[in-house]
Amino acid sequence: LVIISLTVTAILVVFIVPLTIVFFIYLSNILLLVYQRSGELKADPLSHVWDSARKTIATFWDIYARVWHGYELHGVENLPEGPGIVVYYHGAIPIDYLYFLSRLFLWKKRLCLSVADHFVFRLPGLKLLLEVTGVMPGTREECLGALRNGYLVSISPGGVREALFSDESYQLMWGNRKGFAQVALEAKVPIIPMYTQNVREGYRMFKERRFFRQLYESTRLPLMPPYGGLPVKFRTYIGEPIPYDPNVTTDELVEKVSQLSLQFQATCFALCNFLLSFQTKTAVQALISKHQTIPGSIWKALLERFDKRHK
Numbered sequence: 001l002v003i004i005s006l007t008v009t010a011i012l013v014v015f016i017v018p019l020t021i022v023f024f025i026y027l028s029n030i031l032l033l034v035y036q037r038s039g040e041l042k043a044d045p046l047s048h049v050w051d052s053a054r055k056t057i058a059t060f061w062d063i064y065a066r067v068w069h070g071y072e073l074h075g076v077e078n079l080p081e082g083p084g085i086v087v088y089y090h091g092a093i094p095i096d097y098l099y100f101l102s103r104l105f106l107w108k109k110r111l112c113l114s115v116a117d118h119f120v121f122r123l124p125g126l127k128l129l130l131e132v133t134g135v136m137p138g139t140r141e142e143c144l145g146a147l148r149n150g151y152l153v154s155i156s157p158g159g160v161r162e163a164l165f166s167d168e169s170y171q172l173m174w175g176n177r178k179g180f181a182q183v184a185l186e187a188k189v190p191i192i193p194m195y196t197q198n199v200r201e202g203y204r205m206f207k208e209r210r211f212f213r214q215l216y217e218s219t220r221l222p223l224m225p226p227y228g229g230l231p232v233k234f235r236t237y238i239g240e241p242i243p244y245d246p247n248v249t250t251d252e253l254v255e256k257v258s259q260l261s262l263q264f265q266a267t268c269f270a271l272c273n274f275l276l277s278f279q280t281k282t283a284v285q286a287l288i289s290k291h292q293t294i295p296g297s298i299w300k301a302l303l304e305r306f307d308k309r310h311k
Contacts, residue, residue: 017229045131091199217295232301
């Protein structure tokens with residue numbers, strides 16, 4: 001009984017904060033359902049009819065962010081007034097991204113639509129929350145439509161793989177993902193890099209994970225649970241935008257190489273995508289290098305809660 005009690009206690013200590021976050025996420029969905037039924041709402045989940053509910057939920061998460069992580073958001077002035085693609089590093093738990101969404105809505109009344117992995121939409125009981133907060137699978141057509149409607153769209157090219165298998169070295173794990181660059185070129189919008197300091201010190205993954213890596217690659221399901229939840233300092237930095245360059249648009253390339261073979265045209269487009277994605281990756285990596293101690297230090301991240309020089 002003593003061994004079992006100690007084991008259960010250890011598990012609760014390690015996983016209590018991640019489980020609390022999951023509980024609050026489901027609580028947010030329940031509040032939206034109550035709001036929907038009390039007002040008999042049938043409006044588009046992205047319409048302004050839902051703004052009061054969004055504000056309530058955003059306020060809750062912003063208070064949580066301030067209390068538990070002393071959350072700060074820097075560089076909001078770098079976000080364009082119109083559409084753009086926000087590209088960010090994916091922590092073990094993207095709670096920092098949720099903090100960003102909440103504060104952005106409270107400060108600017110702006111809704112940033114989010115591209116999420118397909119497994120998110122298989123989670124039971126979150127449908128309304130995903131719709132009201134603008135979470136989408138992120139097909140090319142959906143992203144282009146959102147940008148043309150004036151929304152910010154966010155994506156983490158590393159996605160679940162980066163969440164599970166990056167570590168305190170903050171290695172970007174984007175692989176060959178360049179779709180966001182193609183969408184940015186087609187929509188003629190800037191790309192804005194973003195990074196949250198100490199996100200890996202707050203929540204981590206276990207080191208011995210070869211089995212989980214093989215399991216993920218075969219199932220594409222995040223079956224390795226995160227742990228931690230220490231109240232380390234979180235600061236989200238929004239970098240300077242990478243502007244849309246009309247010299248590398250698809251339309252102009254078509255005009256310039258229209259007399260060339262289709263294969264060569266495709267090569268030119270692929271090169272533009274590669275250059276833009278490489279530029280974006282470099283920008284995100286520069287934010288990490290500038291604001292993050294590598295390898296990350298939990299103790300330093302905790303002490304930064306008392307460091308007023310960054311205010």
